[in-house]
Amino acid sequence: MKLTMATSMSTNSNAFVFPLAFCLVGISQLLLCPGDAPNCDPNLIEASDRDRLQFALNLEFLETEFFLYAALGKGLDAISPNLTLGGPPPIGAQKANLDPLVRRIIEEFGYQEVGHIRSIIRKEGGFPRPLLDLSRQNFAKLMDRAVGFTLNPPFDPYANSLNYLLATYTIPYVGLVGYVGTIPYLKNMTSCRLAASLLGVESGQDSVTRTCLYQRAFEKVQPYNITVADFTNRISMLRNDLAMCGIKDEGIIVPEKLGAENRTSSNIISADPNSLSYARTPPEILRIVYASGNESLPGGFYPKGANGNIARRFLKIN
Numbered sequence: 001m002k003l004t005m006a007t008s009m010s011t012n013s014n015a016f017v018f019p020l021a022f023c024l025v026g027i028s029q030l031l032l033c034p035g036d037a038p039n040c041d042p043n044l045i046e047a048s049d050r051d052r053l054q055f056a057l058n059l060e061f062l063e064t065e066f067f068l069y070a071a072l073g074k075g076l077d078a079i080s081p082n083l084t085l086g087g088p089p090p091i092g093a094q095k096a097n098l099d100p101l102v103r104r105i106i107e108e109f110g111y112q113e114v115g116h117i118r119s120i121i122r123k124e125g126g127f128p129r130p131l132l133d134l135s136r137q138n139f140a141k142l143m144d145r146a147v148g149f150t151l152n153p154p155f156d157p158y159a160n161s162l163n164y165l166l167a168t169y170t171i172p173y174v175g176l177v178g179y180v181g182t183i184p185y186l187k188n189m190t191s192c193r194l195a196a197s198l199l200g201v202e203s204g205q206d207s208v209t210r211t212c213l214y215q216r217a218f219e220k221v222q223p224y225n226i227t228v229a230d231f232t233n234r235i236s237m238l239r240n241d242l243a244m245c246g247i248k249d250e251g252i253i254v255p256e257k258l259g260a261e262n263r264t265s266s267n268i269i270s271a272d273p274n275s276l277s278y279a280r281t282p283p284e285i286l287r288i289v290y291a292s293g294n295e296s297l298p299g300g301f302y303p304k305g306a307n308g309n310i311a312r313r314f315l316k317i318n
Contacts, residue, residue, distance in 0.1 A: 039281065039283035039284075039295065040244070040245035040246075040281065040283075040284070041281075042181055042184075042185060042279070042281045044281075045185070045281060045282055045283075045310070047185075047282075047309070047310055049124070049186050049187055049188050049191035050124045050125060050191075051308065051309045051310050052182050052185065052186060052191075052282075052310070053120055053123075053124045053182070053186075053191060053194065053195060054120065054124055054125065054126065054127060054308040054309070054310075055178075055182075055282055055306075055308050055309075055310045055311060056120065056175065056178060056179065056182070056195075056198065057117065057120050057121070057126055057127065057307070057308065058130060058289075058302070058306040058307060058308065058311060059171070059174060059175040059178065059285070059289070060113055060116045060117050060120065060175070060198075061076075061087075061117065061129045061130060061132065062132055062134075062171060062289070062301055063109070063113045063116075063171055063172060063175065063205075064076055064110060064113035064114055064116075064117060065090045065093050065132055065134060066093065066134055066167075066168070066171060067106050067107070067109040067110030067113060067168075068107075068110035068111075068113075068114075069090070069093035069094055069095060069096075069134065070093075070094075070095060070096035070098065070103075070106050070110075070158065070164060071095075071096075071098065071103050071106040071107035071110055072095065072107065072110070073094070073095030075089065075090065075093060076114065076117075076129070077089055079110075079111075079114055080114050080117075080118070083114065083117050083118060083121065083126075083129075084128065084129040085121075085126055085127060085128040085129065086128045086129075087127075087128035087129025087130060087131070087307075088129070088131045090131075090132040090133070090134045091131070091132065091133045091134065091135050091138075091303070092133060092134050092135025092136060092137070092138065093132075093134040093135075094158050095158070096157070096158040096159075096160075096161075096164045097158065097159060097160050097161075098160075098161050098164060099161045102161040102164065102165065102212070105208060105212075106164070106168070109205050112201055112205070116198055116201070119194060119197075119198070120194070120198075123190065123191075123194055124191070124194075127307040127308055128307065129307075130302055130304065130305070130306050130307045131302070131303055131304045132301055132302065133300070133301055133302070133303050134301070136154070136155075136156050136157065136158060137154070138300070138301070139155060139156075139157040139167050139170075140154035140155045140156070141291070142170065142238075142291060142300070143155035143166075143231075143235075145238055145291070146231070146234040146235045146237075146238040147224075147226060147231070147234050148234070151224055153223070162216065162219070162221060162228070163221070165209060165212050165213055166213070166221070166228070166231050166232070166235075168209050169209055169210070169213060169231075169232055169235060170235055170239075172202055172205045172206040172209060173206045173249065173270065174239070174280070174285055174288055174289060175202045176199065176202045176203050176206050176277070177248060177249075177277065177278050177279055177280040177285075178280055178282070178285050179195055179196075179198055179199035179202060180199065180277045180278065180279040180280075181279035181280045181281055181284075182195055183195045183196060183199070203277075206269075207268065207269055210232075210252055210268050210269065210270075211268055213228050213229075213232060213252055214229075214252045214253075214266065214268050216228045217229040217252055217253055228252075229251060229252055229253040230251075231251075232251035232252045232253075233250075233251030233252075233253070234251075235251070236249040236250050236251045236270075237249075237251075239288050241293070242287045242288045242291065242292075242293045243280060243284040243285075243287050243288050243293075244284070244287060244293060245280070245281070245284050248278035248279070248280060248284075249270060249278065250267050250270045251267065252266070252267050252268060253265055253266070253267060254267045260275050261275075282295070282310050282311070282314075283295040283314065286306060286311060286314060288300075289301045289302060289306070290302055290305075295314040296314050296315060298315070
């Protein structure tokens with residue numbers, strides 16, 4: 001298991017100075033092995049192929065709305081309203097101030113997500129789009145928690161391309177590790193094929209986002225005295241803390257001993273010591289996207305909770 005350390009980076013020398021202590025947020029939780037922490041064992045989730053793939057719809061709706069609104073100023077209701085299945089429009093989503101290149105990338109991501117929703121609904125059925133909170137205020141709270149203090153002015157994901165890319169960093173990777181965790185438990189080959197196809201595109205989106213951020217790794221995010229790389233490290237550590245099942249998420253810069261084959265500090269694609277993708281279970285994912293650390297306590301991007309049998313089952317537990 002790789003451990004992520006916070007980094008202090010010099011823009012002049014490109015040297016990395018690592019603190020003596022590991023920056024493990026919620027260390028009492030992270031000392032637990034995945035099998036020891038509650039709901040970390042994927043074998044504890046009993047669900048059909050349909051339920052597992054429908055669970056993924058929650059994240060696909062989130063990505064679709066975030067990308068489409070940022071690039072076009074309109075969402076799924078304007079592009080393919082039949083796919084919402086009557087679910088409410090998102091809260092606070094808006095067009096972002098993106099440069100031409102980033103806008104083109106994000107527009108493509110948005111259209112890809114529309115296809116993902118359509119494919120899951122056609123093959124596995126669907127449910128109404130859950131209520132999503134994509135407001136500036138929600139992202140500001142998330143970033144405050146990641147950095148450990150209140151940012152002034154509040155973080156605005158829609159203000160510019162760099163802020164938007166950092167906000168985007170918070171989303172596709174969660175879906176990626178979710179698909180990795182789902183595929184081994186699918187029984188039907190058609191379901192496996194669909195999940196693998198979805199995983200391929202989600203992985204591409206995450207790697208493009210991380211590459212764009214890596215190109216600016218040493219740049220300070222204005223007006224905060226925090227580098228892009230530090231932001232990604234802190235966001236990743238927050239997700240590890242919320243999920244409560246060990247380290248399965250890393251920023252774009254790591255010490256060489258934690259890089260691929262212990263030979264690189266770049267971490268454009270987050271992976272384990274054998275360069276294999278990390279996997280997360282549905283409870284872990286809900287803890288992250290609810291920003292509550294509790295799969296039974298909605299909040300974050302889903303103020304009323306996610307939809308589908310798996311997510312609603314956890315809500316009934318509370």
